[in-house]
Amino acid sequence: MIVHAVLPGDVDTVPSGGNVYDRRVLAGLADLGVDVTEHRIDGPWPHGPASTIEEVLRGVPDGRAVLLDGLVACGVPDALAPHADRLRLVVLVHLPLADEAGLAGPVARELDRRERRALHHAAAVVTTSRWTAERVVRRHGLDPARVHVAPPGVDPAPVSPGSAVTGTAPHLLCLGALTPTKGQDVLVEALARVSEQAWTCVLAGPVTRDPDFVVRLRATIARHGLAGRVTVPGALTGPALERAWAATDLLVLPSRTETFGMVVTEALARGIPVAASRVGGVGEALGSAGPLPGIWVPAENVGALAAALFRWLADPMLRSGWRLSALGRRGTLTPWTSTSRRIVRHLRSPGPG
Structure with a gap:
């Protein structure tokens, strides 16, 4: 054929x-x-x-x-x-x-x-x-x-150790092209509301799709005094992407719309829980068997996302529970x-x- x-x-x-x-x-x-x-x-x-x-x-x-x-x-x-x-x-x-x-x-x-x-x-x-x-x-x-x-x-992947091995602050990853659709601006505003907690965050993805949005996003990070904690490295591939996954404790998907969310299954393949906007087909990526490996938040709702992040950052038992649920999903992925x-x-x- x-x-x-x-x-x-x-x-x-x-x-x-x-x-x-x-x-x-x-x-x-x-x-x-x-x-x-x-x-x-x-x-x-x-x-x-x-x-x-x-x-x-x-x-x-x-x-x-x-x-x-x-x-x-x-x-x-x-x-x-x-x-x-x-x-x-x-x-x-x-x-x-x-x-x-x-x-x-x-x-x-x-x-x-x-x-x-x-x-x-x-x-x-x-x-x-x-x-x-x-x-x-x-x-x-x-x-x-x-x-x-x-x-x-999704490909099989090793479990990501995250901050449990390094003893550093919990680390968040937002992975996707930097555009309004992916909602990185919503995440930065939410992070500004939990700045008293210990955390670091990487916003990784192509920066050429909407350069004006990227300029505004960097300005927002600077305005909130988060430049030392939120990094924008551009697109990550190969070993650099694998290192980013290995360091991650929580994937954040603050999208305004999403047809599936491949990064969700990639996170679950590594035992990483997810905080995601409840939009589009993301529920199909998260799956419905067993406890939710993370949390849903309404799209474009800074307050709801900030509250979810605060709970996760402030409660080690909650972090452990989400992690166990994510690990349980690894064997269900196609x-x-x-x-x-x-x-x-x-x-x-x-x-x-």
Whole structure:
């Protein structure tokens, strides 16, 4: 089986959740014997030119399956339309385009309109959570039979020792692109309210998606006098990321919206509990078996997040309980092979051509 994959040009340079998902899925497809031809498309997606995608699709032989990252495909429905009847177009939706926080109203409405048209040209739509699947079905009037779920997998990982080994202050990690959607500004404001407690925090992730937001975030950290306790190292990969995980006692996910939250399962794989906004598909990442390995907080609620952090910082027994619950979740997580197997079924389904 031959599959063409249309990916953002930064798939190998920006360690976003969507890019990691794409890479792991394509590696899994190759392991399953699928011959994958990649097309990496540079551009300011989702605002790139339709002509670049249309040119790629024009070169794909009739009847072939094409897996398209939604960040690239959903903004260019006119590129998909001429090929919808001759190719099996499968669009992977990581985050509905209009759900990105901070968009001006007219921009969000135009992206929503384009995404609706693009997804109606797809033979199948794959999402990363049940929540997202239900959302795009309702939002865009899609046939539920054409919308499928392939949750992210997770690799086995060693238990993170955190501060228990070093004897240092409890350490928090917020991992994700620094954007309004991920809510690092909410976390910094919450940390300012618990500054009398002992803690350190790292806000790690790509800083190029919204440079103005990063400037404002750094200014807020300085204004609250937290520069010595909150660090913004940029994107972490490889050994640097593993060291960050090993030092972490609590993952904080203060997102304004989240389709799944891959960092949640990555934390649980290491026995790290999670304080997360109760949004989107995060509940699917945290799981429902056994005690909650952390705490839910309302999105964009600084007071609620500060109260949750204060409880965790001030109560060693609570910290221990969350940790034990997180350790209990390690054996319930699914591998990436499961994700790729789900997707290959929809690539192989009968379709045009």
